[in-house]
Amino acid sequence: MRRRRSNALTAVMVLMLIYTMLPLAWLLISSTKNSSDLFSSFGLWFGHGFHLFDNVHAVVTYDGGIYLRWFVNTLLYAVVGAGGAAIIAALGGYALAKYDFRGRRLLSALVLGAITIPGTALAVPTYLLFSRVGIVNTPWAVLIPALASPFGLYLMRVYAADAIPDELLEAARIDGAGEIRTFFTVSLRLLAPGFVTVLLFALVATWNNYFLPLIVLSDPDWFPLTVGLAHWNSLASGAAGSGATTVSFYPMVITGSLLAIVPLVVAFLLLQRFWQSGLAAGSVKQ
C-alpha cells in the first residue's frame, strides 16, 4: 500500500518542530551571551561576543564547584531512582501479568488508581512521613519516592501480558527452570523494549523532579540540578531588598540549564530504537 503524501501534514509537523525547537534554540544562543548581551540583544540571535566558554567556566567553578556536585546528585537520583523504578516495575508488572494469585485484580485496580494521583499532591504528606522517620534532608528522601512508579508498573503489566507467550513459560518450567531463572533468562529479554521505555519515562521524571527535592532537602550539597538552578535564579533576582550581589547569575543559570539537558538528550538518542519499538508494542496482534 502506498503511503499518501500530505502537504498539510508536513506543514503541521514543521510548525510542531519549530514550536518544540524554539526554546532549545533560545537556550543555545543565550548560553553564548554574557549578562550585558542578555539584556540588550535580540533573544534569538547572537549578541556581541561569544562567551560560551566563559559561562561554562563560571558555572562549574562558582562556589567551589557546587554545580558539579548537583550534577552528580542528579545522576545518582536518576540512575538509582529511575533504574530502581524500572526494575521494580518490571518485576511487579511481570508478576501481575503472568501469575494468578488472590488479590491480583484488586492490586491491579489499586495501581491504576494510584496513577491518577499527581505527584505534587503527595509531596507534602511524603515530607511529613519522612520527617517522622528522620530521613529528611538526606538522599533517601528523594530516592525512595522515585522508586515507586505506578505508571511504569501498569505499562510493564500490559507489555508483559502481550510480549511473553505463556507457552514459553510452560516450556521453561517443564525444562526445570525455577521462576527467578525463567524471569532473568527468558522473560527479561522479551521485555527489553518495554523496560527501556519505562526506564526512559522514569529517567525524565527523576531528572526533572523539582518539587519533592525542594521540600525535603535544605542542604545545598544534596540538591539536584533543578533545585540548584532555581536557587541561583532567585539569587539573580535579588528579591526583598537584601539582594546585594556582585555576581552575574543570569548567564550561569542559562548555561547551567543547557548543560543540564545534555545527558537526557544523549540518553534518548542512544536508546531511541528501544523507545520507538516499545511504544507500539502490543498494538497489533502478531
Place this chain on the structure above:
Amino acid sequence: MSTKRLIPAVLLAVALAACGSSKSTTTTTDEPVTLTFWTWVPNIQKTVDLYHQKFPKITVKVVNAGQSADEYTKLQTSVKAGSGAPDVAQIEYFALPQFALAKQVVNLNDYGAASLESKYGKSAWAQVNVNGGVYGYPQDTGPMVMFYRQDVLASLNIQPPTTWQEFEAAAVKIHAANPKNYISTIDPGDAGGVDSMLWQAGSRPFKTVSPTEASVNLGDSGAGTWSALWSDLLSKKLVDPAPGWTNDWWQGMDSGKYAVWIAGAWAPGSISSTIPDTNGKWRAAPMPQWKAGDNVTAENGGSSDAVVTTSKNKAAAAAFAQWLNSDPAAAKSLNDNGLFPATTALLNDQSFLDSPNAFFGGQQANKIFADSSAHVATGWQYLPFQVYANSVFKDTVGQPISNGTDPAAGLKAWQQRIVDYGKQQGFQMTTN
C-alpha cells in the same frame, strides 16, 4: 546528612576581647566547634574565611538554604521540628520581629549586645530591637537613594528631582518626549518598596504592641499623601507598573527606558553585575522629598544575623555573628560584596565617604548613602507576621497598581487581609 558535630558550647574570650564587648559567663576550652550559618549573600565565604584564619578552632559552614521567604519557611519548620536548624541565620529586618516574638531567635542582650549600640547606625539598631530585646546583629542596611541615568536626564535637560512635585514634572517631560519611556517603575509585587515609600511619607501603618497585640492602619495621613501622588502618576501613565527583576525590566534599565530607580544603597551591586554596560551612566542623589528643603529618608531592605534558639553552641554562634557584623575587616569584606554597612565605623570613615565610585562616573556616592542613612525617619515598626503580610501585598495593593487606579483602595484591602489573618492567628488586632 548533616555533619554538624554536637559539642557543648565553646567560647573564646579572645573573640570577645577583639570585639570589645563585655561578655557574661564564658567557658574557654580548646575543643573545635562547627557552626552552621544560613545566608544567601553570594561570596560570603571569603568573609567567613577571614574568621577561620583568626579562630582556626571554629569552623563555620556556610549554607544557602534559600532566599528571604524561602529560607524563613525552612527556618520555622526546622526550629519547630527541633532539628535541622542552623546556629546563625540571616534574617531581614522586616521578618525579625516574627522570629523574635515566636522565641525562635535568641535575645542577644544575654550575650552583651546592648553594649554594641554605639557601633551601629541608629536606623540599623532600631530595626533589630524588638520589644526591648536585641535579636540580631545588623549586617547591612538599605538607606533609600535615588539612582538616575545621567545620560537620559541630560538629553532631556531635566535636573534630578529634589521633591516629589519635581519628580512628577520630570515624569511628564520624559513620557511626553517618548511614550515608550517612563521616569521609573513601581513593582506591584514588592511590598518592601511601597513600605519604604510609606515610611518616608510619615506613615506608620504597622505596630507590634505586645507579643499578642498588633495594630495596622494603612489609611493614615502619610499613606494618604503617598497614594494621592501615586494615584496621579499611575492614572496618567507617568510610571510603569512593571514587575521588577524580570527580563523586560532589566532590558528597560539597560536601554534607558527607565530613567530613575529609587531603592536601597545595595542596588548598585545588582545593576553592575547584571547590566555592566550601564556602568558610569548612573548617578546617585537624595530621595525626592515631600517638602522642599526636608531631609527625610527611609530604609529599603537590609538584614541582620540572628542566633537560633535551637543552636547547641549559642555563645560561639553569637560571637561569630557579632564578629561578622562589627569587626572592621569583616565589615570591609561585606562592603566589597555589595552590602551597604550598618556600622558607624564605616559610615563615618572619611576614606570610605570620599572614595570615588566608578559605577557612578567617579561620584563620591558613599556620602549620599551615609547621609541618607543618618536621616532615616524614626518610629517605623513591622508586624509580628510581616512575612505573611508582604506575601498578600500583590493580591491587594498590587492590583490597583497594575491597573493604574488609586492604590488607596488596595491599601484598604491589604489592611483587611492583615486584620483577618491576625485574628485567625490569635492576635488582638486594632486599626486605630
